[in-house]
Amino acid sequence: MGPVRGNKKKRKVENKAEEKSLVSGSSEEGSVDWWDVLSRKITGDPSSSHGLEFKYTFKMSRKTFDYICSLVKDHMTAKTHFAFISGNPMSLHDQVALALRRLGSGNSLISIGDSFGTHHSTVSQVTWRFVEAIEEKGLHHLQWPSQQEMTKIKSEFENIRGLPNCCGAIDTTHITMLLTSSDQEADTWLDRKNNHSMILQAIVDPALRFRDIVAGWPGKMNDASVLQSSNVFKQCQKGEKLNRNKISETGIREYIVGDSGFPLLPWLVTPYQGKELSENKAELNERIIATHSVADKALKRLKEGWKMIKGDMWRPDKHKLPRFILVCCILHNIVIDMEDHVFEELPEHDPGYREEICECVDRAGLMLRDKLAMLFSGR
Structure with missing residues (x-):
């Protein structure tokens, strides 16, 4: 002892x-x-x-x-x-x-x-x-995919519901704020739900990574306006993005999918509108909605994981807030890149906000969507 x-x-x-x-x-x-x-x-x-x-x-x-x-x-x-x-x-x-x-x-x-x-x-x-x-x-964790990465992304999107050559899913969410009446810019940030909010637009891959984000625009702007104000819109319109490869048999080019709040463009496919749709159009809508759900899920996971941007933020610095949002998106991606298990209980990311309908339609977008619909004719 x-x-x-x-x-x-x-x-x-x-x-x-x-x-x-x-x-x-x-x-x-x-x-x-x-x-x-x-x-x-x-x-x-x-x-x-x-x-x-x-x-x-x-x-x-x-x-x-x-x-x-x-x-x-x-x-x-x-x-x-x-x-x-x-x-x-x-x-x-x-x-x-x-x-x-x-x-x-x-x-x-x-x-x-x-x-x-x-x-x-x-x-x-x-x-x-x-x-x-x-x-x-940490910005290298949030980048547009390389050509090699995009090939894998297209394959993973096609595995969801069969959409070929799909490169991403786009959606938006509102970061709500509590501003006082003494804030001279308060009315600028009032959205259609009468909340003060800032919009986050995100393009997401099948693993729920953010591949491109835009943050900082007032919540009163609609999805189409935010998109058209973004760099990714300008790059896609010029063919600098989403213009690498067409499927030789069908001529279907690269594109992303969005909901009805976004315009129908040569590189952005949205669902058909109307109740009495043909069988192949209704089938394509179901496939678009199922594929687009990855964007919705990514935004839910973002807000659940980084709750600073989930609730009503008390008088935030509106010049710094987009940088906080960016960092939360980078951290979200880091967790995915490190192959961490993430909690799956995901509430709505934008409760109370009803889906908008955008009437903007590009002729080339119509042709692309019709080509996709024909692929599923009779299936």
Whole structure:
């Protein structure tokens, strides 16, 4: 039996180290103890033997979290060093956890600051530093597909409901805001549901990755207007995108699918309108709707995973908000790229907003849609 005095002395040293860790909210960078300590702090019970589950808290694995830390490390450690109210410095992991909690929970700056043991201004500054870092280092996770990637995407879309040469699905969602009457620009942001909102337009692949996004336009704009104001519209109209290959047997070119709120264009296929449709037109509509559902699901998953942009945001900086939205979309893609399991309980992403009907029809778009309908004639 070893000396009792020595054990007691060792135990005192361990207890002091643990107390110090609980005060600061962190321990060894990247260690298991780091999260054990911080999670108990967030729950408000540092003495508890059980903290929050990591994946439940951040909706990503520890592997993905560590990867994100590696992306932002240089940017987040190069400038001002942040600290807890206790005066203890925040580690890189503490800062990333703080920013992800802010973006993922949608809780207020004060609430998150209280749970982490820091001032709400620190929450704001750390989160913005994180946004800048992801913009700088993570943008390669949100890019238009290469030719090789597009070949795979087309095959995966065709596997959904048989649409050949389909390259993406496009949809929009509203990021709602709470603006005060003192805001001189408040009326600019009023949408058709009488909410203040900002629109996010996204083109999505079959794996629910965002391949192109547009954020920043007022919610009063309709889907067609947002599309026509975007770079992707200009590029597609010029043939710089969605013009690589035609199917030789049918002449069907590359295109994306949208709902009835979008215009029918040479590279954008929307459903036929009307109740009494021919069998092949009705069949094509079903296939378009089923294929387009990936965009709807991606936006649901985005808002469920990054709740800062799900609820009514209190007086956000409207110049910074598009950058927050972009970063949430990049993080959404990173989780997919890292092959993380994602929670499947997905509520509506735009509750209360009824589908719009766009009357804009391009002749070449009509011809493309009719060619697609003929493919399914008699099936």
